[in-house]
Amino acid sequence: MASRSSALARPPAFRGVGRSILLTLPMALWSLLMFTPSFQHASGDHYIGAAAVILFMTGLFFLMMRTGETYRWRRIFFVALGFLFPVGFIAALVAERGTMSIPISRMVSGDTPFCFMVTPSIILPAAFARTVIFPGSILPTASNPHSIAIMIGLWFALTLVMGKAWCSYACFFGGIEEGFAALPKRRRLHRFITRFGAQLRLIPWAILVFVVLVSAAIFEPVYCMWLCPFKAVTEFPAVRNVETAIQMVVFIALFVGLVVVLPYLTKKRTQCGFFCPFGAFQSLFNKINLFEIRINREKCVDCGLCQTSCPTVALSKDSIREGKTLLNCMKCGACVDACKKDAAVWHLKGTPVAAKPERARLLFLYGTWALATMFGGSVLANGVHTLIGFLPLK
Amino acid sequence: MLGLATGPVCLATCGPVVVPWMLVQPQGLRGHSRQLFLFLAARLAGYLVFACAVWLVGSAIPHALPQAWTGRSWLMGAVQVLLAGALVVYAAGWSHRRCVVAKTTGNLVQIGEAPVVKRSGALALGFLTGINLCPPFLVAGVRAAQLAHLSAALWFFFCFFAGTAVWFFPFLSLGFLKRTPAIVTVARMVAVLLACWYGFSGISILIERTFHG
Secondary structure, eight states, X not given: OHHHXXXXXXXXXXXXXXXXXXXXXXXXXXXXXXXXXXXXXXXXXXXXXXXXXXXXXXXXXXXXXXXXXXXXXXHHHHHHHHHHHHHHHHHHHXXXXXXXXXXXXXXXXXXXXXXXXXXXXXXXXXXXXXXXXXXXXXXXXXXXXXXXXXXXXXXXXXXXXXXXXXXXXXXXXXXXXXXXXXXXXXXXXXXXHHHHHHHHTTHHHHHHHHHXXXXXXXXXXXXXXXXXXXGGGSOEEOOOSHHXXXXXXXXXXXXXXXXXXXXXXXXXXXXXXXXXXXXXXXXXXXTTOSEEEEEOTTTOOOOOHHHHHOTTOOOXXXXXXHTBOOTTOOOOOHHHHHOTTSOEXXXXXTSOTTSSHHHHXXXXXXXXXXXXXXXXHXXXXXXXXXXXXXXXXX | OHHHHHHHHHHHHHHHHHHHHHHTSOSOHHHHHHHHHHHHHHHHHXXXXXXXXXXXXXXXXXXXXXXXXXXXXXXXXXXXXXXXXXXXXXXXXXXXXXXXXXXXXTOOOOTTSOOOOOHHHHHHHXXXXXXXXXXXXXXXXXXXXXXXXXXXXXXXXHHHHHHHHGGGGXXXXXXXXXXXXXXXXXXXXXXXXXXXXXXXXHHHHHHHHHHHO
């Protein structure tokens, strides 16, 4: 009886309410950015959407401060981002073009919105042939503000602060599979993933090399044309012949397999961990990023909870023994929250491990959450505004 | 000059074949130099065979290069299918012999295991890339077909080869890259993906030629 009551008892709060509010205050002020004219058009619905996002982001940050947990609250934001991005994006496409498919005329005129996923593919052709192999414009135009220069600049700024944490706080695709991975209580295929984890996490690197080499050879963004699972929920080349029909089948199969079915079965982010070449590219920036997660060997009892909880298999027995995560760690905080011995800790490079882990977490979260509010917040506000438009209020 | 000028395009076209092949080789500049030499020698042989063929066709049908030698032709489709096969056998290291060895010893084939270095791999891949039709190659082919003598066509293609070969030397730097099992595994995975790509592309071309002429 005593053990049952202790199991049901709420864990003590990590931090008091007053102190949590104080720590949240800078983030609340920063999130008012959502009201600035560059983020909003002058319409009532937009302001309602922005206000909802401010409350949402500030509330989640407060809960991170109050509970000391990161993963649970970040996941709520990230799943919302993943599901609201297609809502706003598809609604905008349908309103403008009447279809989700990209007309040839738009590709020819260079009006396709740039997607950061293409970044690794365009480097070699740009370096050797001074050609950008994407049907978008380099500078923003009236019809396409999401130009190549703007998107790459934004991505680079965010990457310098976040490193691979981009994949957990900024990417508007990963949230969909994280949502499906959160649904089941039981994880299946666990043995398969444990057995072949080392090989599975190399697949994104192979796809990255393949995409970069073939894109340079045929002067086309191969990932966009053939391999992107998220084409199924964003925009795609119009189906006009057998080739585009095959492309469409590939997009849908990859989306259903990697973003819906496998995350549901395994409770892992299978597309991010075992497929996404941009994620592999992003891993390189973990080398220069200041923040990381370390395992304090003095406290670690080798229970393997951190390894099991990691959504992208970024921990192995060897890496735990060395007190490190692998290069593909996206700093979601799942292992830190799962560790019952407080052995998995946030760490600022150049300082002793576990010296001041909460300070490292705060420093990381202030930068990352501020950028997540700026970048993801505008996406969320757009999605909320779109949903409000569907309500029969007027 | 044509070879030097169009070298980056040749590099981009042959890069997908050379990079995984070099990465599955053991670390070291000497071994890489040997493999690159064999690859380039076989590529030169492919160039010269192609030069003979286009000159003979060009002399038989003056001022016209038949469609069989231009882009998306039967030849291109067949070469790409063969390239897919060669990549699977040599770069990915999947051969019947390995399976037999694995079966008799009762072990699984280890993906990251270093492959047996085979000269035939570099020769096969080099020859097939040598007759693979890429834009600069077609330009050179048109010029060779218009020359008066076969020896002139061969010399022209030899010079073209020498110009493009210079661009391949940076691939030797892959020899310095440390060979961990992870790198070898990734290189093999890339080879399989490329084989799928070439296979799909080649079969598409062959089907297109069969049904649409």
